[in-house]
Amino acid sequence: MTVHVPKSQFTRFEVRPLTPNIGAELLGLDLSQELDDAMIGDIRAALLAHKVVFFRDQNITRAQHLAFARRFGPLEIHPATPRDQPDPEVLRIAHGPNSRGVENNWHSDVTWRAEPSLGSILRAIDLPEVGGDTLFSDMYAAYEALSPAMKAFVCTLEAEHDIARVFAKRLNQDIEKLHEKFPVQVHPVVRTHPETGKRALYVNTGFTTRILGLSKKESDWLLDHLYSFAAVPEHVCRFRWAPGSLAFWDNRACQHYAASDYFPAVRIMERVTIAGDRPFFDPSRG
Numbered sequence: 001m002t003v004h005v006p007k008s009q010f011t012r013f014e015v016r017p018l019t020p021n022i023g024a025e026l027l028g029l030d031l032s033q034e035l036d037d038a039m040i041g042d043i044r045a046a047l048l049a050h051k052v053v054f055f056r057d058q059n060i061t062r063a064q065h066l067a068f069a070r071r072f073g074p075l076e077i078h079p080a081t082p083r084d085q086p087d088p089e090v091l092r093i094a095h096g097p098n099s100r101g102v103e104n105n106w107h108s109d110v111t112w113r114a115e116p117s118l119g120s121i122l123r124a125i126d127l128p129e130v131g132g133d134t135l136f137s138d139m140y141a142a143y144e145a146l147s148p149a150m151k152a153f154v155c156t157l158e159a160e161h162d163i164a165r166v167f168a169k170r171l172n173q174d175i176e177k178l179h180e181k182f183p184v185q186v187h188p189v190v191r192t193h194p195e196t197g198k199r200a201l202y203v204n205t206g207f208t209t210r211i212l213g214l215s216k217k218e219s220d221w222l223l224d225h226l227y228s229f230a231a232v233p234e235h236v237c238r239f240r241w242a243p244g245s246l247a248f249w250d251n252r253a254c255q256h257y258a259a260s261d262y263f264p265a266v267r268i269m270e271r272v273t274i275a276g277d278r279p280f281f282d283p284s285r286g
Ligand code: SIN
Pocket: 093, 103, 109, 120, 122, 133, 134, 256, 257, 258, 259, 269, 271
């Protein structure tokens, strides 16, 4: 059988798409080496084209993971990182017999920030025999799947994003206290990608609480309707982790969902997140 792989513009690594819409493996790269600026530019271009890119068989340390991520911009520190952790930019996501995976909802990282992250790079540390895949959904395709009238309507809307929705309980923190540090944020329901100029749906089940200007019933209905576009199989790719795998996703263009089907097996990942900018909607682009 011949597998048709679209010809890639990149000459120094192979791009193997997982689906036509979203996801590609970048093969032939060694992330333990210092990559030159042109190579970093090519990886960034592949990320913009595929929304999430994957690396296989990378034998890298935590320091090399951090160094690679820093090539794409300054890194964030997540409030869920323990204060005494030596590398505060690393968010360790660990589950096992005492904690079932809870990242099994469609979301984009830290949309509760005024300037949510550009992208996240996740490295497999310890994997279950089977299960624990991560799914990614194309938010340009989600927007494009709306009717013209719905597109025009949602482009006028803004929504609130609240850290407390997930992290008040997880961090065992009082909601008011959490909001002093991380006030509720308002972002456009459709954001213009700052680099590609494309339009992406920008509400998520993790952190969005309501759409401004609508009644609760209308807002709940519309959010549920918009959320449903993340799970459309044609918008989704599914990544099966193996030792040495990394995933690098663009939080401005896709959402992700970590399948929580491996309990009570152990799954440990480390995530490093690159700072982003304030979401905006530009009616003249996209
Ligand atoms: C996350 O939600 O950032 C974690 C994804 C995963 O563990 O696969």
